[in-house]
Amino acid sequence: MDTEVPFLLTDSVDGASEAPLAGVSDYRGRAVYRSTSGGWRSALFVAVLELAGNFAAFGVSANLITYLTGPLGHSTAAAAAAVNAWSGTATLMPLLGAFVADSWLGRYRSIILACTLYVLGYGMITLVSMEMLSGNDLSSHPSSMKVGLFYASLYLIALAQGADKPCGLAFAADQFDPSHPKERASQSSIFNWWYFSMAIGIALAISIMSYVQENIGWGIGFGSLCVVMLCAFAIFLGGTPTYRLYVPNSRSETPFMRLGRGISALYRRSNFLLDTKRHHPEDEDVIDKVQSEEAWAVLRLFPIWATCLAYGVVFAQISTLFNQQGRTLDRNIFSGLELPPAAIQTFGPISILLFVPIYDRVLVPALRRATGNTLGLTLLQRVGAGMALSLAAVSVAALVEAHRLEIAREHGLVDDARATVPMSWVWLVPQYVILGIADVLAVVGMQEFFYDQMPGELRSLGLALYFSVMGIGGFISGVLISVIDRITSRDGGDSWFADNLNRAHLDYFYWLLAGLSLVELVLFLYLARSYAYINHKRLL
Template sequence: MEDEPPLAGVSDFHGRLVYRSTSGGWRSALFVVVVEVTSAFAYYGVSANLITYLTGPLGHSNAAAAAAVNVWAGTATLMPLLGAFVADSWLGRYRSIIVACILYVLGYAMITLSTMLSAHDPSLQAGDTSPHPLSLQVVFFYASLYLIAVAQGADNPCALAFAADQFDPDHPRECAARSSLFNWWYFSLAVGITVSVGVVGYIQENLGWGIGFGMLCALMLCAFVVFLLGTPTYRLYEPTPGAGSPFALLARSLTALSQHDNATSCSLLEAKDVATQKEDARAVLRLLSIWAGCLAYGVAFAQVMTLFNKQCRTLDRRIFGGVELPPAALQTLGPASALLFVPIYDRVLVPALRRTTGTLSGLTLLQRVGTGLALTQASMSVAALVEARRLETAREHGLVDDAEATVPMCWAWLVPQYVLIGVAGVFAEVGMQEFFYDQMPSELRSLGMALFYSVIGIGNFISGALVSLIDRITSSGGGDSWFADNLNRAHLDYFYWLLAGFSAAELALFLRCASTYVYSHKRLR
């Protein structure tokens, strides 16, 4: 190593020079991948079945539980905006991930303790949906949930970027490996989510909620230890205080855009700097119009963890003769569909589309996102048709007034809507990630990743607000709410049709904005 020059611009966690042969690459990135797969496993282990816990042991109504899940999930996916600011301005990515891991372990430990306390609280018994005072256990439970949301904010905008930092973009072999990292990252997270939704949901409902949540805490603690073990090999890029903040850069760019050119009062160098800032601001404003057109995906995706789950609970979920699937298990169909579709898309569709469109990637970034939005609209339409069929079956068998009855309709009816939303994610989510990263000015790319997460976050908040508003309106005259606790008297089909219409309107907005969008740096892939 004496003849090997140190890498420029990076250091180890002690601030010392680092060398290519002893740092970075896959040896370092895999430590980060372990943490992120585990954190995704744990997060979906809570979120996938959360509505069942809220309407069961905590005694919430369907509408209240759905709104609570939407607000929590929305907060977790908006927190990266704050996390990106803190990481880029102060902590740095490495320290942000450490803070996130500490908060994860604390949050999952608290939610486990809260579950154990609730099990001994006579006012919080499964099946008791009558109103009761807000207990300390319920407050403690929600505090633990939102601590996990804060951890997501510190983790999500930093983890993938930190893993990519371990590869030198100026070194041919490491540059190729970094490109491969993004593919394996998405694949690994999908595997973790698929396993989590199936396994953790089964454990929670059959072995106990405390055991299910406690397992997540133990796994997160082990992953934290693994991340720390990789510390001696990490390459660290220190953020530039203040000036390096993406939000500070964005503010300066927007300020420059609002100013008139004044060639007599500034030097040529200053004029060029102002022109660059104005172009960066225009690029961000163009991205925001595309961002607005993508919100329908976030609203539709919010239903997977809430109302899709409640639909499934009313159906015949037996497989292999007598084994009953937990409702959350069907959520594995989404990521599983994505896992199966990615190779088909990459190996079959892209080559075919390349010959047709002449674009190297088959579809441009916006075409890929638009395809995902169209599939999202189709998913909501199918969900509405299936729910209408479920309600008709309940009426035919006289089950309208029996909230606990199993409607004689197979769980397989829900497969198309889960598969459609899963395939939509391959187009929309991956497309949005690449688009917001690729088209954001280089100094603002951490903000670009946060914009992607905010699509899901704002979508959850819109969904929660719609559920609360419609529940209040439809139940105000003494009639049944669209989200009545007895789903056989509810009208989730009307709500799905509403979301299908919203998705169609958003798709029209997206197509209008995309048709006039000019890619920065002439990136048309």
């Protein structure tokens, strides 16, 4: 079979056949044809929107802890917990969004809803931040009403991500026909290039917006994000005539109702198999068998999902504690130009941009020849490799932080919270680079795994499971930080997350995360060895 895939922009649509495509329609419910719909031409419209969405989201999240500890006056521990709670909510909301999309709205209309909420959310956060900083006394704390409005705008953005994230990638993948050899290969490749486009948005957001926010103004920084989303929304709508929309399910029950029936059927069949004397009608047995197999296909994903949570906990540190580490270091580049702490995060997406082409065009063909697997590695092997790298990254972060504390002690800076430790920001680059490479393996692997292994009508839920790994990981991180902060600051002691990082012990926390990552990696490898894929001809 021809497994070569186009290098990002090559059109994979075979225009020879003009028969209407089965099971899909355009936005008006009319038949669509391969030569005039779908493929890369349609997927790229969606990719532009998602690139802008990631640009805007990271334009807020990458430097949010700086805003919370600055204009809002939060402590380091409180700010880190707040960022983790918000990012956790933003990545858990796709579970609700997937339910609504797969049951009622459909992916296209869900994306339209998400874009509307994005514009409202970024517009609100712009107005609120400008109002907060409009006074002359920036040292005073803003009123509780303004803080409340700021958080309301943040969580409106989180709600928008809930409608967008489970549908964007699934909708782009829907533009390829899995029964067509070339389009099937492109559908597999899109997961790699999708994350590539995400990395572009993230890199631009971190490098540009962190500078704008800290040196020009928070209101201008947030306002530009609103403008970006308005433009991307218009571009997405421009691609509407080319989109392939799956024909809605004609059954009265929603996919989630069908899943519930499947779980009930699975329970009935288990009881029936145990009770051999019980009579079971043949036609009922066939229905129960089909529905129970669908339910089992979903339920068996959850142990794999649970063992990925430690990855989400490590991921949560990128925009919080890693960022605070960078603020204490020497960030001079040249001629007095100082790098914003959040800008150091750019090395993560840069490593993604460099590694995706290497993986897709060099490693996959080499691994394909070595393993006989058309994907190079199985999806779970890919995820496992990324989890191992995240363990390495947080271990490196612990070693670097221990070295930073040692230098602070050597130069007598332990009691000076605002001192710049004579240690270059370059020391932080390896942990960002390793996590960037880990993302190409684990994050893309999870996206494709949960999309591909979910029954077709529940694939938005499959992608929501991936996002919930990051969401629950963020919540776990927030809970750990809050609990450890209370325990270690008891009786007047220095917290691991003290506002003066020279008296804190982020290195201890990183070693704790490394231990959790090691335990979950072992459990993941145990489960992955016995996992049986659906669509196994393509995946094994």
